[in-house]
Amino acid sequence: MKQVILIGAGKHAVLLAEKIFEDPHLELLGFIDNEAVKLPEFILEKGYKVLGDDNSLVKYRGDYFFHLALGGELIEARKRVIDKIDHFNLKMISVIHQTAYISPTAILGRGVTVLINSVVHTNAKIGDFSCINNGAIVEHDCNLGNNIFIQPYGVLAGSVKVGNNTVVGMGASVKEGIAIGANCLIGACSFVNKDIPANSVAYGVPARIVHKRDV
Numbered sequence: 001m002k003q004v005i006l007i008g009a010g011k012h013a014v015l016l017a018e019k020i021f022e023d024p025h026l027e028l029l030g031f032i033d034n035e036a037v038k039l040p041e042f043i044l045e046k047g048y049k050v051l052g053d054d055n056s057l058v059k060y061r062g063d064y065f066f067h068l069a070l071g072g073e074l075i076e077a078r079k080r081v082i083d084k085i086d087h088f089n090l091k092m093i094s095v096i097h098q099t100a101y102i103s104p105t106a107i108l109g110r111g112v113t114v115l116i117n118s119v120v121h122t123n124a125k126i127g128d129f130s131c132i133n134n135g136a137i138v139e140h141d142c143n144l145g146n147n148i149f150i151q152p153y154g155v156l157a158g159s160v161k162v163g164n165n166t167v168v169g170m171g172a173s174v175k176e177g178i179a180i181g182a183n184c185l186i187g188a189c190s191f192v193n194k195d196i197p198a199n200s201v202a203y204g205v206p207a208r209i210v211h212k213r214d215v
Contacts, residue, residue, distance in 0.1 A: 001027050004093060005060055006069040007081055009033035009050050013069035014040060016095055016113065017048070026093075029064060032056055054081060058088050065093045068111055068129050072149030072167045075185075079165055082129055082147060085111075092129075100132075109146065127164070145182065163198060165215075172207075183215045 004020055006013045009031035020028045030051040031039070037050055052059070057066075066085065070078045085092065092111035096102065100114045103121050108114070109128035116134045120126060124138050127146035132138055136150040139157050145164035150156070154168040157175055163182030168174065174192040184196055187203025196202050199213045 001025060002065045002093060003027050003029045003063075004065050004067060005029050005032055005051065006067055007032045007054070007057070007085075008069035008071075008074075009037040009039060010069075010071060010074075012071035014043060015115075016067065016069045017043060019095055019097055019115075021046075022098075029060075031069075032060075032066075054084055057084055057090060061088045061090050064091070066090045066111075067093055067095050067113070072131065072133075072151055075147065075149060075165055075167050078129065078147055078149075085129075103140075139176075151188070169203070183213055185213070 004026050006016055013031060017028055020026045028048060030048050032052060032054055033050050034053055035050050094112045096114045097116045099116050100118045105122050106120045106124045108126045111129045112126055113131040114120060118132045118135060119137045120132060122140040124142045126144050127148060129146055130144055130148040132150050133152045135153040137155045141159040142156050144162045147165045148162050149167045151170040153171045155173045159177045160174050161179040165182055166180055166184040168186045169188035171188055172186050172190045178192055178195055180196045181198030183199045185201045186192060190203045190207040191205045192207045199215050200209045201211050201213060202209045
């Protein structure tokens with residue numbers, strides 16, 4: 001039995017907590033977040049609480065496993081927390097829902113999240129701390145960097161490359177062979193049919209760069 005602490009206590013973390021409740025090999029210990037965060041009643045009724053903010057991570061290292069549970073809208077906060085995870089050398093686990101399909105030839109990094117009815121297909125590579133959210137599809141030979149967040153029902157066709165710290169929005173589709181750079185935001189329901197350079201915000205059908213991010 002692995003005792004798990006979720007880093008984050010928002011709605012995405014609550015979703016992951018439900019998955020951990022279902023897994024007989026995992027036991028949730030609590031959450032790391034701003035202590036003012038209000039957990040939902042069904043979590044509180046089970047006796048779980050926020051154990052402290054991210055300065056408390058060092059207190060629990062060595063004895064417990066961790067999973068990054070901040071949502072895609074907090075991609076910059078995720079980057080900062082990942083730096084602390086690496087600095088403290090925390091033990092990370094991946095959370096993979098039983099309804100997800102992961103090809104036996106796919107390669108997953110550490111601390112990844114693969115959620116309900118999602119697909120990671122043949123020879124795909126998913127970097128550390130990335131999230132493939134509900135119903136999302138990562139097709140064959142895709143190569144995703146670290147801290148990638150594919151929102152629900154996002155679709156990456158074959159051989160798509162995505163740079164570190166990029167979010168692909170809900171229901172967005174990316175054409176085969178496209179490269180999206182690091183630190184990009186792809187808007188919901190967009191269709192990406194051309195390469196997107198790093199630090200770009202792009203959306204639309206087809207997706208167009210609307211401005212550059214100051215990262």
